[in-house]
Amino acid sequence: MSSEQNGNVRNISYFQAIFEAHQEEMSRDERVVMIGEDISLYTKAGILDAGLEQRIFSAPISENGFCGMGVGAALTGLRPVVDLTIASFLYLAMDQIVNQAAKIRYMTGGQATIPIVFRASMWHEGSNAGHHSDRPYPMLMNAPGLKIVVPATPADVKGLIKSAIRDDDPVVVFEDNSLWFQSGPVPEGEHLTPLGVAATRRPGDDVTLVAIGGAQKVALEAAAVLADEGCSVEVIDPRSLVPLDRPAILGSLERTGRLVIVDPANRTCSAASEIAAIAAEEAFHSLKAPIARITTPDVPIPFSPSLEDPLYPATTDILDAVRKLQ
Amino acid sequence: MSSEQNGNVRNISYFQAIFEAHQEEMSRDERVVMIGEDISLYTKAGILDAGLEQRIFSAPISENGFCGMGVGAALTGLRPVVDLTIASFLYLAMDQIVNQAAKIRYMTGGQATIPIVFRASMWHEGSNAGHHSDRPYPMLMNAPGLKIVVPATPADVKGLIKSAIRDDDPVVVFEDNSLWFQSGPVPEGEHLTPLGVAATRRPGDDVTLVAIGGAQKVALEAAAVLADEGCSVEVIDPRSLVPLDRPAILGSLERTGRLVIVDPANRTCSAASEIAAIAAEEAFHSLKAPIARITTPDVPIPFSPSLEDPLYPATTDILDAVRKLQ
Amino acid sequence: MPPTDTERIALLRSELAIRVFEEAVKKQFAAGLIPGSVHLSIGHEAAIAGGCAALATDDYVIGTHRSHGHPIAKGADFGPLMAELMGRVDGVCKGKGGSMHLTDHSVGVMGESGIVGGGLPLAAGAGLSAKVLGNGRVCLCFFGDGASNEGSFHESLNLAAIWQLPVIYLCENNLYGATTPARSVIAVEDIADRAASYAIPGVVVDGQDAEAVYAVVAEAVERARRGDGPSLIEAKTYRYGEHAEGLIIPVTYRDESEVEEWKLRDPVAILRARLIGDGVLREDAAEALEAELRQQVAEAVAFAKNSPLPEPEAAFDDVYSNPIAGGAR
Amino acid sequence: MPPTDTERIALLRSELAIRVFEEAVKKQFAAGLIPGSVHLSIGHEAAIAGGCAALATDDYVIGTHRSHGHPIAKGADFGPLMAELMGRVDGVCKGKGGSMHLTDHSVGVMGESGIVGGGLPLAAGAGLSAKVLGNGRVCLCFFGDGASNEGSFHESLNLAAIWQLPVIYLCENNLYGATTPARSVIAVEDIADRAASYAIPGVVVDGQDAEAVYAVVAEAVERARRGDGPSLIEAKTYRYGEHAEGLIIPVTYRDESEVEEWKLRDPVAILRARLIGDGVLREDAAEALEAELRQQVAEAVAFAKNSPLPEPEAAFDDVYSNPIAGGAR
Ligand SMILES: Cc1ncc(C[n+]2csc(CCOP(=O)(O)OP(=O)(O)O)c2C)c(N)n1
Ligand SMILES: Cc1ncc(C[n+]2csc(CCOP(=O)(O)OP(=O)(O)O)c2C)c(N)n1
Ligand SMILES: [Mg+2]
């Protein structure tokens, strides 16, 4: 499924990678349309080719309406990419996402196919406060019928968005805004990252560290420090949360016997909770120590940097957690 | 905190208990108002006193609007009880519940107090199909600022609704519709069940069985069968999920070393996942066996009884899970 | 272009088909053969038949929770519909949807929504795809008076209007949303007046007169196909029965006299009398038509009863087009 | 009852206070002292000051994401507002809210919403409580042209209308929602026309003329207090600056000439000139007023800068009124 053709690898930003994916898929398939607020700016600012303008619907501020419009369009032959911009706005469209996009295929006994992509970005450490800082992917993980990806690198965001657009099911792409302007290697041209396949960001034998989305950075930092202490940490990026690559996580855990999960979402009923539960259920006999979840605590995100910044999972939190497991 | 005055205990239905709570609290406090669709039927049908009519707002089908109206009313001095009727309609009001009700106090630095109750009922085994059968409490558990209760008995639904109405924070009451017409003992008059205190439905020493909401029935049935087999199962009803009575669960687990969680919600990121994660984190050294989650699988709820009924946690599922732990 | 005699007879046939089918549903529900709750269209036949008659076969219809009539008027087979209502494996949705989700893509009925107002944005989407794909189709979206208070109504009509999407929003205003009188929850007299918020045509039509409904919908369809955008049509109608069969809390919210008055303007009776009066249809032909439909519906009931319930394992199919590893367990 | 001279001067003072405060915010933002993103009200002063002038102190105001002006016009102290924008512990929300959530209950400003359209239902709720408690208050709810496309607009205005709640919905129509021209996403010319959907008054007013805004809002307030229900008022206005300070992707979406044209009808200049022309205020008194406000705002900036950042532990307070055991960790 994965393919990395046209060999040339460039360093481009996560943001550029997002729009390369759009540009390529919209050029490849005329059924792909974009719907979202203020998105005509992408052709105006030269981020997407002007020739795509006819398929870019710069929408009124009507999230439930235009998400549902996307679902209806998917139901009748288009392949819409709906940009919700900031993930906290997703609640306004929750009905169309959960009651319609996720369920229509099932309720119609498979008559319907809903090839739609919803994009939502999660903002951290920018003092965006309570209405612009949520990371609600765990909520959607509880809604059967959706697929959910949390790309952490420029290559993955490109490859996963392209795969999502080609997938016949609704896929929600949760982008990490703190990564938008970070660069990384991305193969030129066709590059698809399959849904449901984790990436091992760093191999290791003593501890399995599952890091979700933007948490890779602190996870890798912590793993480097711990390596110096003689503790070999395997860092796994699930990349997609539904489907979740259980074999990758459980396989690693079988070797290491120790599990730490770093999840920037709020703690209760988080993706970290789910992964911990799976491990406690399916890999109990491998476990040598308590499972540790490192998450954002259960508070709305405050405005002031002095309040906000310490809330997110930090390298030191991981170090503390791993050291306690030894 | 708990009080059971006026000693007389009657058997009344869960449904009657819900409306006793409303009747008493609306009579006690003139700031309590009801908002919801078709609710004028309660006075018309004699379920609530006609004298309360002035404070019963039978609303248009505008869930986000009237939930937000409730929040605004709470912000300015009323204590609204907003009836969402079926829990699957909650997604339409997700924005006002998660972005406003849950966050306003925090975002205003404590200036605001939001004493509001949202009621939502969860329907099972009634062939209500995809749009009327969700159990979305796990999603709201991921939203800080809300309190969440899942009453399982007539006494608890009365006591918890009364406590919720008196609580100064937003409380979401998830009622189990399959219990509405089941009866049980309820003390007459003032009866408050505190938020955050679990109930031990049956004591036991070998296995801790946490059963959520309507799952008590199958849990107790299984416990009875297992007792005959010489396995002593402690059945715990958390009653409220936020706050969650961790000491009750962890204390039991310390004794039993075995944990099975029965949760009628969809599996991924469920309340069961959270409880499993807490146990794997905080009670790991007590655990003698893998934790087992018994949930509704991750499918939308189908219409046909032959498809729907087998999906819910059943007594046999619990028996199988517990026997495997031995 | 006024309808031909054949078209007028087809319109009556469509009304009658809904009536006869729904009467059978009522009976089967009472007999315990239809699980769940059931919202019947009896009384609404003119609005449904008249609206759908204005469409081509490949045009889209989006329904509501009260949507048995929509697929019937669009030409769906009775058998798979009835089997669906009984939760059988030969149901049009394999028993997964039931009464509130009757869907038949083979006749362009793309879905109903148990969520009131849930279909309105979907219809805008069907209009969007018709426009982008240039396939000349239109979408007819039914909704109730109650649904006109949902935010999705406002957002969808505005979306359809700004992009001039080929959608016809047809309100079956039966004066009540469940037990709630429309006049107590809708701030305006006519829902059609809400068209003013979107600078689109807003038309009130007699919802008991199928030909009148046909005429206004046909005009809106033409307009939509020309690329001139959406319309809002309000058909004043009435449901004869309760909001749903098998309600939990019975309550009085309308006068029996009101029901009786509306029955005097029965949509089937009106059209039937008119066709006979106009010499388009003979009394005995009308009776034969009804008998034929009764026969077909009886066969559908038999077909449904003979269809087995789905195997429990089937509950795990159709969650995804492209199933996920590990699946849904 | 026409406003007295004192009231007219107060109106100018209110406009000027917003202008001077916002200029300081712009400067402090550029200096890096204000984190996050900031939406300024420069250009909107007449709509805000005129609207709030029609209220009593204990009346409610619900704001938007562009809401520094609303608490100022309602009489809030500058210091805690500025400290909030800088995320300081003496901020009116203790540093938890910031620019998009400036709230000052002491002057009836109940909250802003970073969620576009999020405040409209809250305002209906404030109206409901005023009605139920019989305290004679009204609620003035500000919102943007963009917000008028949210479902919450439709649902809230209908709710307020059916129960005749004392709410004044005041649209600051600045012709754009972020980079999107209102005319491209709103199907009608005047948002006020949408009042027709709720059978309530819909009034367009010159949003650059504070006295004109005052007059129509005062009438709507009276109506609301009489128990005659809500009104929709649309003030045509303009923002001078970008949608927000510190945007990520700069893009051209309006002509510079349009901006310049609107600046010719500057709300502060208009009222100032009129008061001087009417002999209500002398040129030097106007200057003294402005100087006084500049001094007060400078003090607010100093107050804010001197206020420490909150302790990290404070992040765990104020989640609940009645905190939960185990807490939020
Ligand atoms: C979002 C949502 N809210 C509430 C309901 C419950 N409900 C089902 S039908 C109905 C009344 C609908 O009224 P209307 O739109 O007029 O349609 P009618 O039943 O009269 O045909 C209600 C409140 C629902 N199914 N979905
Ligand atoms: C629900 C929601 N959708 C989108 C946004 C992003 N956003 C912030 S302001 C804005 C434009 C708002 O336009 P308008 O209502 O006209 O207010 P203005 O900024 O012009 O004052 C948008 C799209 C948001 N904050 N909330
Ligand atoms: Mg109706």
Ligand SMILES: [Mg+2]
């Ligand atoms: Mg604007």
